[in-house]
Amino acid sequence: MTAVRPWDAFTATEAEVRTMVADPRWQGLSVADRAHVLAARVLVTPDGDRWLFGAHARWHLHDPADGRWHLAPPPRSVRARQVGHPSAVLPEAVIPHGYDFHAEPGSTQAFVGPDVSESLTERLRVLLRAGGRKSELDYPLTAFDEIFASDVPGTVAAVWGTIMWCAYAPAFDGNERLITVFGEYLRRSLPGDEWVRWLPAPPLRDLVTLVAERLRAGRSREALRLAATMADAAQILMSDTRFRPRALALLTMVEPMLRRPGLDAAHEDDEAMRRAWLERCPSRLCRALLPENDPGAHFSHTVYDLVEALAFMPDPQRAAAAFLADLSDSKGVLPGRLDHRLRLAYGELERAGLTGTSANEATQPDGFPVQAALAPPVLEVMPPDRDGAAAVLGAAYATGLAWGRLTGAKVPQSGLAGQVALVRKMVHERDDSHTRHT
Structure with a gap:
């Protein structure tokens, strides 16, 4: 007898919201009415986290500390159930307009691994x-x-x-x-x-x-x-x-x-x-x-992509925090831009003195980079295949560039430590001539 896959509340809710937003009548609803139908479909996981599928066709996680909603991919392997949530407190930024559900599909992969055709x-x-x-x-x-x-x-x-x-x-x-x-x-x-x-x-x-x-x-x-x-x-x-x-x-x-x-x-x-x-x-x-x-929103989306690319890891948030730890954050503003799960994982690295490693980069007088001193590895990231490795590498690099655009922090010309470590695991495959992206 074929095993029946357990019902996935996240997948089911996502499909339901996509259908509603695609309906022409969605455009005729007021923001308050849209918020009402979305609030009725908020999911809660056993740890108490609340999830909303909303703007940009992406999931948002409620921060219990201050009530903000952060872009964050959900833990699809975890059970969840629908709960009522006050629609009046949903910020307009998480409510889909409709056009934002039509983003052109793309790939987070870097150009290390699968070649350009x-x-x-x-x-x-x-x-x-x-x-x-x-x-x-x-x-x-x-x-x-x-x-x-x-x-x-x-x-x-x-x-x-x-x-x-x-x-x-x-x-x-x-x-x-x-x-x-x-x-x-x-x-x-x-x-x-x-x-x-x-x-x-x-x-x-x-x-x-x-x-x-x-x-x-x-x-x-x-x-x-x-x-x-x-x-x-x-x-x-x-x-x-x-x-x-x-x-x-x-x-x-x-x-x-x-x-x-x-x-x-x-x-x-x-x-x-x-x-x-x-x-x-x-x-x-x-x-x-x-x-x-909107550089701030762009950074949040790249962090979302990074966590999603690390879904194969036992703890994607901890793995993502290890890559975020490479970013230079002299003003201490990075944690405030993370959801509470990522913020907790990042805080553990910060207390251990393993954050801000990109600030160690030096540059010679003629402008050429000196290899940054690499921080000790805080987590072993082993993607299941070359495409997965390219996706992690691309999302991590895009996050670094987005952080630089948002804050002015420089991305080391020799690469961020976690990304360089990942490259070392895949360099033997760099000449592969896959045509998956053509």
């Missing part, structure tokens, strides 16, 4: 070569000049910037061809080592600057060529789920300019154009733009 890489190589033949006098390097040599045209920077902006977590195999094709244009070696290149995630403003400068110079044709290069690169990146959500968002921002030349000519500065681009992006892609519009 050969077809995607070849198409970008062709685009890059065409851009590299342009004159730097017509396309000056007004952004990304810390990456490329001074005689490199902005068209090359437009391809690079698109790749890095669209990537969920731009940590790449040291021999990833998608990165090595830029070798002849680089000003110096990229951060990282032969195993992993820990690359920065640029703000949208860097891409905007390339276009805006040409418009201010009266070179509208060159401005359109740069925008078209970004659109072409984003279109190619759409075939890999690690790029897709942000690539789609970038396309929606850039393509109106290509259809209506002169659309952005009236914007006097980079920030005005940046705001105009962001306003063009439809609401359904809002999560892809959180790094630009």
